[in-house]
Amino acid sequence: MKYIQLTIRNADIFQELNKITAYSGAKNESNASSDTIDRVTAVQEDLVLIDRYREMACSSLVDSLKEFVSSADFSGDALQLTLEASGAYDDALTPALRSDIFSFITADIAARWFAMTWKEKCEEYKNEALKFLADAGRKLHHRLPPRRKSKSPV
Helix, strand or coil: CEEEEEEEEHHHHHHHHHHHHHHHHHCCCCCCCHHHHHHHCCCHHHHHHHHHHHHHHHHHHHHHCCCCEEEEECCCCEEEEEEEECCCCCHHHHHHHHHHHHHHHHHHHHHHHHHHHCHHHHHHHHHHHHHHHHHHHHHHHCCCCCCCCCCCCC
């Protein structure tokens, strides 16, 4: 078995969520007013609610990947996740796995946020979150092909 340790800081999640919501509001084609930007952009004052959404996203992540989860703690300043994969897990996939998990959490939070602030965007981000979660699962299920040990010349 291989253990994969991942740490994703809450501050990084919030920073990405702020970018997503601000950019979406700014690029709104139906109404280019500053009202849309102000309404949909997640700001510092929204952290209490966003932190709750982060906990829900982390809980959903742990539930979906429970066959691989050795330990998970998302109560502090970061998600601390230890995953247990096959001994044939390809370590080269770990950075992409971390990216998929980070993207799932931010997209899931964005979907919940947009459910309140901009319903038209909600479904788009729900689907995107599910895609990232499926990608993470595929990476964890991937196995390197067996390799024969080379015989050393006598």
